[in-house]
Amino acid sequence: MRIVWLRRDLRTIDNTALNVAIESGEPVIAAFVATPDSWREHKMAPIQADLIKRRLVELKSELSELNIPLIYFEAQDYASSVDVLLSWVKQYGVTNVHVNKEYELNEVSRDDKAESKLSELGVMLHRYDDKCYFAPGSVVNKQGHYFKVFTPYKRAYLQKLEQYPVQVQKVKGAVELGRELRPQDILQHDMTFNYPTECSDVYPVKTTQILELLRAFVNERSDDYQADRDFPSIEGTSRLSPYLAIGALSVRQCMARLLYEQMPPLSEGRQTWLSELIWREFYQHLIYFEPKLSRGESFLPWGRHLTWQNDEKRIQAWKEGMTGYPIVDAAMRQLNQTGWMHNRLRMIAASFLIKDLQVDWRIGEDYFMSKLIDGEYSANNGGWQWCASTGCDGQPYFRIFNPTTQGERFDPKGDFVRHWVPELKNVPDKFIHQPSKWANAKGVSYPSPIVDHKAQREITLANYKNAKDFMDAT
The missing domain is CATH 3.40.50.620 (HUPs)
Structure with missing residues (x-):
């Protein structure tokens, strides 16, 4: 047995x-x-x-x-x-x-x-x-060390993928093997969870349904993935991450479907989605080699010298989607109401918490995990440390998203904002990402910006420079 x-x-x-x-x-x-x-x-x-x-x-x-x-x-x-x-x-x-x-x-x-x-x-x-197509430790540099930057990791990964084409293991049924089991001899318990649950019915759970979602994305939307994925009002992403997170779908199944339908060279959209799957593996690779990441530590040592304001009122405003920055607030309300957030918005919301509000990235990391239907420690940690500039191959600390211009770029007509922040539905397109500048703003029940982005940016730059300088001097 x-x-x-x-x-x-x-x-x-x-x-x-x-x-x-x-x-x-x-x-x-x-x-x-x-x-x-x-x-x-x-x-x-x-x-x-x-x-x-x-x-x-x-x-x-x-x-x-x-x-x-x-x-x-x-x-x-x-x-x-x-x-x-x-x-x-x-x-x-x-x-x-x-x-x-x-x-x-x-x-x-x-x-x-x-x-x-x-x-x-x-x-x-x-x-x-x-869990990964290539196990942690199987994609390493010429010295046999793990990669600390994504681009060379991806290059080595793709080279290995050419040598080991994707194969999906098909199950051999127990009946085919001529076995007889007696289920009545196996003690069965009711599946009762002593854990809070929130309705996830919008996500089907039968294997046939999950595979149909995979096929539909690859066949109908993957070629446009590169062009559409950053615009939250467009259904441009796969929405398969919840199934990958709980293992109802494997990364091999995703890659096999992607590569089966279109032989290399792949379209730009498919290349980009493949790259996202490889990012997921890269974060698993880091978790394996760096146990400190599971302890909540920064990948880069100087990250522990950063100072945080952690203002509770500002944190709560961020959580509730009441910061006065429409794209951030729309993102947070989408998360709170659906358990999912568009990937571009995850970066914008995280950057705002860390670099506009000077809040410890671990507070945001925990909040996302407590809400996300696709919460997966390695990817969530990797994303937050990327935004905090403390992670492996993280965003340079001096690159700070401007939440207003991010909104103008990726939701230019405000369609996404108006859906999730309905109090702004009558604000003209020109002012949808800066409603406080609209002449009729007093008639809108929406908060003014809780911080000034330009001023907060300077505070953050000084904070990061001080942390790095302190590390260099010790």
Whole structure:
């Protein structure tokens, strides 16, 4: 008997741990342990918890077609999830446990503990690199060191991709292998979450539906991705990130569909989407090589010498979308109401919090995680440190987004702003990103800008220069 311990790999197609277990020819049980205390510690968004719960129901049905029961239990945290696993191993006479690796520090510690405890019982824990197409450590520079800049990493990645074309693993059904399982012998628990949830019904969770979303994006919108992706009023992005975050879809499936439909050279749009998928892998690569990132530390050492104002009223205004900067406020309201934010807006909103309000990037990082349906630690941390200029290959600290000109550039007619900030619906296009300058502004129930961007920019530049100078002098 073998157990496949599922975490953020909630799929039957292209699941390395599941496939290897099935191919062993032995009976297989799939297992999922909810860990609400650890989820709270990691700021999991209630809408993502709901997506996981709904996906598990569908996954249970899909696994049953393979004669594989899905057992579920709720433990408090990662440590106690290992104890639950051990109890199942003893109860069902399990000889091997299969897992797909996660690279964050707490997750690695959990699996190290599981491996140690299982070995005491004479049980093997098999760990697989499944989350990325090229596992962390497999794309390195000529000296064998990990890349600290994205562009050469991407160049090496694409060269390797030419040598190892994308392949999606198709599952071999348990019935095809001639096995008989007795599901009635497997203890089943109700899937009740002791964790807050928010409705995620707008995101379908059946595999057929998810794959259709992937096909539709690649076939209908990927060629225009480069041109459309920065404009939030256009449906120009894939919206597949929630499925990648919980593992209902693999990066290999995305790449295979992208490359299958159009052989190289790819269109500019497809090249750009492929680049975004590689960015996701780059951040996993960094988490693997730099455990300090999982501890909330800056990648660049001088980042710890930055000083922050952390004004609570300003932070709250940012969270509520009441800063007086329409593009920032529209972005935050989209996040609060839907659990998702357009990628260009994530950069604008993050930059504003850090460099206009002088708020510690970790406060914003936590808030995004607490709201995002596609929250994934490595990508969220990487994005926030990029905006804070403290990360690996981060934005130069002297490059500071102007929220007004960003709005004018990427929402020129104010369509997105008017949708999410309806109190501005009657403001003319000319003033939609600076409503306080409109002659009739007094009749609009909308706050004036809480800070002056030009003045705050100078404060931020001095703060960053001081931090770097202090580091250079010590």
